[in-house]
Amino acid sequence: MNPKKTIIWLGILIVVLSLIATIGPLLIMDKGEFYGFMTLRGEEVLIFGEGLYKFDSVFAASGFKGQDFVTLFLGIPLLSIALFYYKKGSLKAGLLLLGVISFFLYVYASMSLGAAYNGLFMVYVLLFSASLFFLIVLFVNTGLEILPAEILKALPRTFPAYYLFLCGVVTLVVWSVPLVSSAMQGAPPDLLDHYTTMVTDALDLAIITPSTFLAGWLILKRNPLGYQMAFSLIGIIVFLLPIIALSTYIQFVNGISYSTGEVIGPISGFLVLGLLGIGVLWSILRKLPKEIFS
Template sequence: MRKQILLAFLSLVVAILAIISTSIGLFYSTDGEPFEFITLHGDSITMYGRGIYAFDSFFKVPILRGTDAIILFVVVPYVLLNSFLYMKHSSQINLLFLLSGLFSILYYATSITFGVHFNSLYLVYILIFSASLIGFVWGSSFVDFPLLTKEVSSKYPYRGVVIFLFIAGCSVFIWLVEIIGALATNEIPFGAIGYTTDITTVLDLGVIAPLSFITCYLLVKRKPIAFLFASNLVTLSGFIGLMVIAQTVAQALEGIILPVGQYVGFVGTFVMLSLFAFSLTIRMYKAFGNNSEQV
């Protein structure tokens, strides 16, 4: 029981750090105005000029703040709820969904630690990254895969999860259009202007896509570890869909209006994937819910 309490405590620390980071990102403001900045590559970019993200681009800050909103109001409560349930019941299903919350915060923490210009929250970013990484890796060692195999019912949505993860894995290759175009013209991708790289592209192409395809294979082969990977990826995908909606609203509030085609094609696609992901999450939970035992 001690390890369950320690993991729940570490999850609480992660949640508190995330609350600090996202609250300041959303609500902290300073005097200042947007200003122009010439990058090392000679490109002119408008910087936000105020708040904790003063030295990030005017285009990127609404994306950061939209993400902050979903982490603060959706992901953190999700982690706290599953942390409480895991500490109370210590069941494998509660552990899986707690880990999926930590995995989602780890994705967020990686993005801000490596993708935001240096600011006064830098040490907080490092702490969130470290605590969520340690919590996720350590907590994953508690998963009893033979027990999971016994607990899962015939209602587990194998086919739905495989189809979803294959589509989600393929969808991130849209980033290659911008990257290949930039390489062909010897220019900088729009999302990376003013930055060393675009961390979202790195995570999506380098981690999420291959892990999605690997999980598809493992599910087809009915490998128990696939349950861990699937819950992490499907839950994260659901949250990302909500983030895209929040980011779009935040951009509109800043006067950044995208073409209708992008709203329909990009935002609409993520909304549909998010709904699909949450539907699968509920079905996965139910597939374990009637059989879950304490560890």
């Protein structure tokens, strides 16, 4: 099958499946209430106890609800619009698709591997798989690699590259410092709750962090691959902007409190990175032609 058609059909599949994944929690509303649960490590965790996320902690379930809302009302519409213009031959739409689909891949890899098992597990796995192969096929068919040399030379380097370096440093510090501190104290991480491992930390430290440094270095070398990686990585960061804001609000409503340091550090830090990321994407897009292939 033509790569472009493969991307379109995978995109349609992802839209349909993600509608199920995000609307499902709104329909599965069996009543319940928060309750305490003693973990194998002898710590008491507050479990959500209601709806699709009834076996998740209050902290995680609140985050999932914020994530679902952003995916439903922002992620799916942006994916649909970008697919429409990509089908028409838009290079810019293809690059934006890299960012949007990377967000879907990140979300449903996390849900497949980290959320407590629920009735939509197979939907999460299908979305994880479809998003992964969508990204692979799109990555080698964006058209950026065939741009004339004069256009590539006109693309901004310093701002995108150093922004990516900053993202890598922030992500490394935010996730690794608490993990190292917990290991030195011989205690589980604060946000482990009743889960078996730190899935988000693993994905960010093993994949996202080194990718930001590699993408920044490639951009400084004016390698088209660096710009493609940048759109994938920054897409995730930009989506984190509304997710963190909404999830933090829902967590606050559900009784989760944050220290001043947590608000100023991880929460505010990622919000600022999200806003800067929008500026980076715009600085690149404005230098690109509207179409590159048919």
